[in-house]
Amino acid sequence: MTETAAQTMAEDNITLKVSNVSKRFGDFSAVEDLSFNVKAGRVFGFLGPNGAGKTTTIRMIVGITIPDEGEISLYGSRISQEVRDRIGYLPEERGLYKKMKVNDQLRYFAALKGVSQKEADKRIDFWLDRMKLSEWKLKKTTDLSKGMSQKLQFISTVLHEPDLLILDEPFSGLDPVNVEFMKEVIAEIKSQDKTIIFSTHLMDTAEKLCDDIILLNKSRKVISGSLREIKESYGKNVISLRCKGGDNVLEDPEIVSNVISHADVKEVFLAEAADSQKLLERLVTSGAVITKFELIEPSLNDIFIEKVSN
Amino acid sequence: MQKFFAVLKREYKKVVFTWTFVITTLLLPLIAALSFVLPMLIFTIEGDSTRIAVADPTGKIYERLRDNLSSEKIMERAKKAAEDSLKNIDPSQEAQLKRASEQLGGNFTFVEYNAAGKDPEQIKNELNARVTAKQLDAYLLIPNDLDGKDAEIELYSRKAGDFIVNSTLEDAVNSAVRSQRLADANISEEALNLLSRKVGFVKKSITETGKEKEDATSPWAGFIVALLIYVVLLVYGQSIMSAIVEEKETKISEILFSSARPFELLMGKLVGVGLAGLTQLSIWIVSVLVLLAFGLASLVASGIEIEMPYITPPMIVYFFIFFLLGYFIYATIYALIGSMVTNMQEGSQFALPPVLVLMLGLYFCFAVVRDPNSTLAFWVSIAPFFAPIVMPVRILAEIPPFWQIALAIILNIVTILGLTWVASRVYRVGMLMYGKRATIPEVWKWIRHS
DSSP states (O other): OOHHHHHHHHHHTEEEEEEEEEEEETTEEEEEEEEEEEETTOEEEEEOOTTSSHHHHHHHHTTSSOOSEEEEEETTEESOHHHHTTEEEEOSSOOOOTTSBHHHHHHHHHHHTTOOHHHHHHHHHHHHHHTTOGGGTTSBGGGSOHHHHHHHHHHHHHTTOOSEEEEESTTTTOOHHHHHHHHHHHHHHHTTTOEEEEEESOHHHHHHHOSEEEEEETTEEEEEEEHHHHHHHHHTSEEEEEEESOHHHHTOTTTEEEEEEOSSOEEEEEOTTOOHHHHHHHHHHTTOEEEEEEEOOOOHHHHHHHHHHO | OHHHHHHHHHHHHHHHTSHHHHHHHHHHHHHHHHHHHHHHHHHHHTOOOEEEEEEOTTSSSHHHHHHHTSHHHHHHHHHHHHHHHHSSOOHHHHHHHHHHHHHHHTTEEEEOOOOTTOOHHHHHHHHHHHHHTTSOSEEEEOOSOTTSTTOOOEEEETTTTOHHHHHHHHHHHHHHHHHHHHHHTTOOHHHHHHHTOOOOOOOEEEOTTSOEEEOOOOHHHHHHHHHHHHHHHHHHHHHHHHHHHHHHHTTHHHHHHHHSOHHHHHHHHHHHHHHHHHHHHHHHHHHHHHHHHHHHHHHHHTTOOOOOOOOOHHHHHHHHHHHHHHHHHHHHHHHHHHHHOSSHHHHHHHTHHHHHHHHHHHHHHHHHHHOTTSHHHHHHHHSTTTHHHHHHHHHHHOOOOHHHHHHHHHHHHHHHHHHHHHHHHHHHHHTTOOSSOOOHHHHHHHHHHO
16 A cells, blocks of 8 residues: 555545634634644544634634635535535534524524425434423423523534534533433434534543544644543653652652642642652652652643643 | 525514514504494494474475485485596495495484474474474474575484584485575576586696606505505514524524525525515505405495595506515615624614614605605605605606616615625624624724625
């Protein structure tokens, strides 16, 4: 197999390709030179603090706005009407017509995505049943609770059976039971070989759901790749530490790059060119009393805080 | 296109399938129908016959009066009056006239009374006693000398306020006395009718193209049309604005914009709501036309004089064309405002200028009705923003040359194209701007850059 052929095969596997994209609003730069790929059949975590540029990027992907620079391609072609119909987008800002009946509302959103009414009716019945909303079919949307309208909004996102699902903070406003329920539904959709982009600032949720991630901060990419690999790369230089004293050692930038304090343990990120043995030695000689010293794989949350606070 | 129709369908159904729409659509024809039917109803209620005695010492008037108050004679007179105002009467209208006349004729029961040789005081005493005893409702006192200069016929009645009975009686008595005088002078009634026949007076105006035209339109039809257009444009414009503000407030626009092009969404909304307006207006126009055809005859028969507006099919076509032009102009302006503001309160502040322009158009209509060929009438009836409300009024008052109508249509279509071009740009950006109202310089930037 030649190198170009291998490359083509890899390209085939890519659902979304974002290349050197920038977007500015006046003097404010919302997204700066952003590039990443989303692979087919994976759950892709789109992570970052509020205001990092997540929603702006998503809006460019779904074709609501156009990048100032760079290119976005979906299934190998530029964003067009046909390609857009393959996306299901659940925006962070949820919106439903309050006075419309649940059934009519879903029919309308399906029609906007080009689904025939007959087909839509079948899928509406299936999904309302799946989401336990069947008895609300002929009720007005105003009568629904917040959690129920969230679920209704989700149905409207998947009715046209999109190949790419973009979910912006899909669990906000849901109670824990419904969060678990929605995770189940998302896993089910993933098992049908669909690609899911999952945008959130909740790291522990992302950690449980995502295969790949990108971390944005202040309009730029901070880190990206497979969640497994990223965590492994941190696995050699994070220590879970419980000790008394030794504060001056932990403040030494030559050995320690960052410390995140939890209730009774600290997570210590080693500086580059430092190793755990050296840290242990320094702590012992400084007279610190060590009750726990363990090399660990950091949580995504810790990586996030470490990267964002730097 | 498929998405455009999806939007169109939703917007149409959203307006038409509501109680407000059904009620307002049916209310207008209902009011119109009532204004025709009510006079007829009142007639039926007042069908209580008036018992009347005629004290006629001369013995010459009574028979003629009685004859004049028969339904045939009343019908004859009503028909003549109706012919004057309606031009031609169809069978159903004639039947209505007949019914109304029979009702009127049956209003009188004659009570025999012999007045020969009695002096007026004695007659009055006798008849007053019968009125007090409720055997009689009214009586006519006819003087001995009818031809005297001060001859007066007196009506004494328990119901002196019943104007319909009074006027019918007065007509009949006058006509009876006149016939008697003619007979005394040896002139036959036929000869008199021939001699005293009215000469026709037809008003014809000369149009600007030099053609003559029968001027038969009364101004009220023009005002009603102007008012109707004014109200419908305002109501539907405002509803477009509130729909757009709702989509912005509830952030639905985000989903909509990820599914369809903003232009499709905007046009689907404008056309959908426009069709709903057209539906309502068509129902109104058709029902008013039907009512005019059937109801006018009964009004005339009841003695209410009304002039039939002169309406031709092309006028109705023009009316719909100009309504649509006006709708797209004002709905687009309201859509533009809706995409700039963040809530309805802000929206209604911005909505004032278009309302003022529409009101100005309404005032221009008065000038146009008075003189449809003036320079002012020409300019305001072709001008963008004004033409949709002024031109239909002018057409009703007097059809202007075709090139002026065509010019008005073209100018307003160009205006609509310009407005939609601007509105679709503002809509695209404005709908995604949350939390803050757009300033005019910002909007200007959106228009230029997108």
